[in-house]
Amino acid sequence: MLTNQEVAEELLREFEEDVYGFEEPYGMLTLTTTRGQIIPMLEFLFKHKKFQANFLTDLTGVHYPDTPGLEYAVVYHLHSLVHNFRLRIKVFLAEGDERIPTATTVYESANWMERETYDFFGIQFEGHPNLIRILNIEEMDYFPMRRQYPLEDTTREDKTDALFGR
Amino acid sequence: MKSIDIVEAPPGHTGSGFFATSFDEVIGIARSNSLWPLPFATSCCGIEFMATMGSHYDIARFGSERPSFSPRQADLLMVMGTIAKKMAPILKQVYIQMAEPRWVLAMGACASSGGIFDSYPVLQGIDRIIPVDVYVPGCPPRPEQVLEGLMQVQELARNESLRRRNSEQYQELMSSYNIQ
Amino acid sequence: METNYLPSGFLPIIVQFVLALGFIVATMIVTHNIGPSRKGKVKDDPFECGIEVVGDARTPISVKYFLVAILFVLFDVEVIFMYPWAVNFKQLGLFGFVEMTLFMTLLLCGFYYIIRKGVLKWEE
Numbered sequence: 001m002l003t004n005q006e007v008a009e010e011l012l013r014e015f016e017e018d019v020y021g022f023e024e025p026y027g028m029l030t031l032t033t034t035r036g037q038i039i040p041m042l043e044f045l046f047k048h049k050k051f052q053a054n055f056l057t058d059l060t061g062v063h064y065p066d067t068p069g070l071e072y073a074v075v076y077h078l079h080s081l082v083h084n085f086r087l088r089i090k091v092f093l094a095e096g097d098e099r100i101p102t103a104t105t106v107y108e109s110a111n112w113m114e115r116e117t118y119d120f121f122g123i124q125f126e127g128h129p130n131l132i133r134i135l136n137i138e139e140m141d142y143f144p145m146r147r148q149y150p151l152e153d154t155t156r157e158d159k160t161d162a163l164f165g166r
Numbered sequence: 167m168k169s170i171d172i173v174e175a176p177p178g179h180t181g182s183g184f185f186a187t188s189f190d191e192v193i194g195i196a197r198s199n200s201l202w203p204l205p206f207a208t209s210c211c212g213i214e215f216m217a218t219m220g221s222h223y224d225i226a227r228f229g230s231e232r233p234s235f236s237p238r239q240a241d242l243l244m245v246m247g248t249i250a251k252k253m254a255p256i257l258k259q260v261y262i263q264m265a266e267p268r269w270v271l272a273m274g275a276c277a278s279s280g281g282i283f284d285s286y287p288v289l290q291g292i293d294r295i296i297p298v299d300v301y302v303p304g305c306p307p308r309p310e311q312v313l314e315g316l317m318q319v320q321e322l323a324r325n326e327s328l329r330r331r332n333s334e335q336y337q338e339l340m341s342s343y344n345i346q
Numbered sequence: 347m348e349t350n351y352l353p354s355g356f357l358p359i360i361v362q363f364v365l366a367l368g369f370i371v372a373t374m375i376v377t378h379n380i381g382p383s384r385k386g387k388v389k390d391d392p393f394e395c396g397i398e399v400v401g402d403a404r405t406p407i408s409v410k411y412f413l414v415a416i417l418f419v420l421f422d423v424e425v426i427f428m429y430p431w432a433v434n435f436k437q438l439g440l441f442g443f444v445e446m447t448l449f450m451t452l453l454l455c456g457f458y459y460i461i462r463k464g465v466l467k468w469e470e
Binding site for chain 2: 386389395397
């Protein structure tokens with residue numbers, strides 16, 4: 001039975017100051033790391049004899065426009081099928097510097113998930129074999145999930161602000 | 167014993183052993199009572215359509231006995247469900263590859279106008295890309311409403327002129343959607 | 347029964363055949379010319395579920411199917427030649443027997459050639 005404490009201690013031992021921000025929202029271990037250490041950390045957790053975190057459940061991004069220097073977060077959800085243990089790793093990137101190495105070298109399933117994160121947030125995954133838009137149309141020239149872009153379709157002419165109390 | 171309604175005969179000349187009407191009437195009746203649908207089902211409205219195809223709300227009694235997934239042999243394109251902007255060219259291609267005479271039925275709020283998904287990836291109504299004949303609003307519309315929509319398409323099919331596809335109005339309609 | 351059939355008695359069959367063919371040809375010509383239709387480049391493309399068509403549907407087929415079919419035809423014809431010989435075996439006597447053996451030997455030489463060439467090996 002793996003515990004959060006065990007995994008946290010192991011990671012601290014291995015990566016010392018590059019892991020920080022340990023939290024446990026709803027009992028799931030969450031930690032933050034740096035762009036340079038994320039792939040070594042994924043590999044460490046994947047190949048670890050005890051933990052065997054062999055399933056990347058999700059890879060997604062978040063845009064926090066209100067924290068300068070830490071605007072974009074790339075979030076990795078790992079799952080160890082052997083121990084039924086889940087782990088969340090966050091990497092914060094600054095505005096204008098949204099590059100991060102790709103996780104496809106460790107997990108094949110990161111391929112499409114990184115394409116989706118690129119499609120919606122514009123985060124460049126270095127080393128990705130085919131980083132193009134996956135869900136939106138190819139002609140789209142902006143990244144829709146960034147907070148500065150509206151959710152609604154902008155081509156409608158029949159909506160007036162009065163209808164929505166604006 | 168319930169009485170069974172069959173299609174009424176159109177006005178024409180009856181004699182002993184024969185019945186003569188005009189081509190328009192006969193072909194109109196034939197087309198309207200054998201509309202083969204192409205169920206372009208994307209979302210929840212597709213499930214409602216499956217219910218309509220079932221035996222309780224039978225769509226086959228209206229002549230739509232054979233749903234075809236190839237546009238070459240379909241009369242009626244029923245678009246059921248949310249159409250994303252990425253799906254739009256595919257829908258347009260399927261519509262173009264249908265043979266005349268063809269009708270389009272937009273089922274549900276999403277196909278008619280984007281529905282509740284007023285959002286960047288959703289096409290706000292399929293009439294932005296293809297001409298639509300009948301809209302069936304609802305989210306999802308009940309099978310009875312779908313059958314009402316189908317009956318309205320039947321009405322259109324019965325009264326369609328035989329050379330409509332060569333008429334100027336039709337050509338203008340097609341070119342307004344950039345369809346050759 | 348000894349009824350004599352004149353060749354001219356078969357005329358109705360030919361007339362029926364010509365009429366059937368003529369009806370088909372005439373109907374096709376008339377409908378293609380009079381019937382309304384619209385053609386377009388996108389409309390006449392092969393249907394590929396709404397996406398662009400890539401390549402054509404031609405795939406190369408192994409030649410072994412053809413070879414087996416041809417060999418079947420050859421040896422089937424040989425067997426057909428053997429049927430009348432088998433029926434009139436007694437009448438044809440020794441001469442016929444020798445003739446047929448010669449015929450079969452020639453064909454069996456071809457068979458030996460085929461086996462040595464490996465045509466009958468189905469799995470390469």
